[in-house]
Amino acid sequence: MSPCGGYFNFGQFFGSTGFFTVMIMGAISSTIYIWLMKKNITIKMPDSVPPAVANAFTGIIPATAALYVSGIIGYIFSKVGTTVIEFVAKTLQDPLLNLSQGFGAVILMVILVQIFWFFGIHGTNVLGPVMDSIWLTAQLANINAFQQGKALPYLWTRNSFDLYGWIGGAGSTLLLLLAILMFSKRDDQRAVAKLSLAPGFFNINEPVMFGMPIVLDPIYFIPFILAPTVMVSIAYGAVTLGWVEPIKNQIIWSMPPVINVLIATMDWRAVVLQLFNMFIGFMIYVPFVKAANKLSPAKG
Structure with a gap:
């Protein structure tokens, strides 16, 4: 039985198997965050709020959106009986490693x-x-x-x-x-x-x-x-x-x-x-x- 009651295999997914997925999901999340920040889709505080405090709220919406997109992608894969990590490993990572x-x-x-x-x-x-x-x-x-x-x-x-x-x-x-x-x-x-x-x-x-x-x-x-x-x-x-x-x-x-x-x-x-x-x-x-x-x- 894998850790967390069989829900997530830390021993497998935290090793080299998840390396490609980390980079891909990181790129997707970062792209979403940067795009929303450039579009000024952020929480805007009144001018009376000190900049140090206002800046703390600026990234909440972009970060939340990036987090939810990643979660939705993971949820979709779970519904077809696999995980993002396993899918990327089988379709992209393993062929490239064999080629390397x-x-x-x-x-x-x-x-x-x-x-x-x-x-x-x-x-x-x-x-x-x-x-x-x-x-x-x-x-x-x-x-x-x-x-x-x-x-x-x-x-x-x-x-x-x-x-x-x-x-x-x-x-x-x-x-x-x-x-x-x-x-x-x-x-x-x-x-x-x-x-x-x-x-x-x-x-x-x-x-x-x-x-x-x-x-x-x-x-x-x-x-x-x-x-x-x-x-x-x-x-x-x-x-x-x-x-x-x-x-x-x-x-x-x-x-x-x-x-x-x-x-x-x-x-x-x-x-x-x-x-x-x-x-x-x-x-x-x-x-x-x-x-x-x-x-x-x-x-x-």
Whole structure:
């Protein structure tokens, strides 16, 4: 028997199953609230009422309307023998999650993020809603399954991108910094690399992206796209073949390499995989760092 006398299954609906529904219903409620506020469909108090008091009444009608619309939607689904959460999970969430585990979907997301970043757009944030709604949902399902002692349902999750393809930030720019410090003869790039190295260990790559810059730099366009693509491909194959455990713990994005993958997977082989990927990414960047040595720094 489920909690609340069988009316609402907290164990199921408060896990990854309800993640999509929360976002959809939240978007609907917010849209209704904002629309009513813009139309000034609010409680208007007399001018004699202090603003602090009057403002407290302003959102009552929009909030109530949004709440009732959400309730009505839930009521309609209950009348056909299901819930909003179950309907969204079966018709939208499950197909997308199954699609997300394909190699093509994973690589496409990596390439899109890199392209956005190359043009100066924060690709990780722009595509964050897509990544979080799909791969973070898969990650939450893995975390729940691990805590319950069950088999992990998904091989590739949100943190998989960070651990194996975006080491030091999108593009694995930490590896570029190491390549510059070892092989670059340009004082301008070495100066930026020295300043960017410490943030890079915590996956903050804005200093190198805009300080080098990598943005709109034709020299680094190819390795910036190629390195994460190759690294993710290697990791995807290793996880799919069962050589490395999938992610089973949530980590924060700013956690340094090696530590992050060990905590996320609790598998020493994942550390080996990450270090191997770092070597591969580093070797991809090296020829382009040497090519940049032949160019004079731009002068303002």
